[in-house]
Every structure is written in C-alpha cells, then in structure tokens.
Amino acid sequence: MNVCVFCGSARGRKPVYADVAEKLGRLFADASIQLVYGGGNIGLMGIVADAVMTHGGAVTGVIPSFLLEREVGHRGITHLEVVESMHQRKQRMADLADAFVALPGGWGTLEELCEILTWKQLRLISQPVVLLNSHHFFDPLLDQMRLMVNDGFLSADTFSLLRVEDTPEGVLSFLTTGRS
Secondary structure, eight states, rough: OOOEEEEOOOOSSSSHHHHHHHHHHHHHHTTTTTEEEEOSSSSHHHHHHHHHTTTOOOOOEEEEEHHHHHHHHHHSSSSEESSSHHHHHHHHHHHHHHHHEEEESHHHHHHHHHHHHHHHHSSSOOOOOOOOOOOGTTTHHHHHHHHHHHTTTSHHHHHTTTTEEEEEEHHHHHHSSSSS
C-alpha cells in the first residue's frame, strides 16, 4: 500500500508534532506501507521520511525542480521524482497513492488537503483521506468545516468523506482494517 502524507516543511513549535511524524513513519515501515510525500528533507516532511527509511521502509518523494534547486530535496530516500510544477507534484502523488493522510502543516498542507478533498467530493479519486488531528491541531479547521455544513455550503455526506484520527496508531488501524 502507498500512502501519501501531506505535512509541514517546518517542525512546528511543539515537539509533539515531530514525535507524531516520527511515530507515523515508524508504523508505516513496520506495516510495509510505502510513504509517498512531497520529497523534502526539512520539517515534518523530512522527519516522517527519515523514520520510514530508518526502520527499513520505502519512500517515494515527488518534488518540483525549483524546490530541488533550493536544496530541500531529500537525497536519502528510496526514490525521488522531480517534476516541473506544484500541480504536477500533487497529481503525481495522487496517482501513486492508495490513501492520503494529513499531518500538521501550513498553507501548503492545507491547500493539498483541500484539493484532495475536493477531488474526492467530485469523485475524481476514491482513496480514503485521513486527518491526523494530533493534539487537537486541526480542531479549528474541523470547526470551520462544521460551520460550512451548518450554513449549507458543504453537505454532511461530503464532510463525512474526511476521516479524523487522533493518533498514528488510529491512522494505521484505519488504513489497514478500515476501523480505528
């Protein structure tokens, strides 16, 4: 199984975010889940990739050439694909993924999550989308989504397309058994 992870190119201020990224990477490797991600060597992206590699797993990174030129491409992973644009990066990661997981991050993570949820809503993809809400990071976003449902901009059925898990173990259980 290939799982695409969207996450920050920063570590965040709370050490718990790095701990969660490392744990998810370790669990993926132990379960023979291949990581697909944005190809960076910094922030939570680098941490999750390093954890998968350290524990004997496989990692495919997809990075646009302009980011590779900034020397943020991870050279220590199984496979690093270089594409021309951010749009090609997202499409390639989606093509490779059997599921998607979002960890804490900034604008890029939020944009990737929103786009993949839109693709799922439009039935352009069928893979599961999981939000790892470690330490309530995404609570305000989930509140916003509930407001979108309550005010008629998002259907409850569409909101239910997003699976929310609080721990890396919950994510792994859902991905491997369909339950947490």
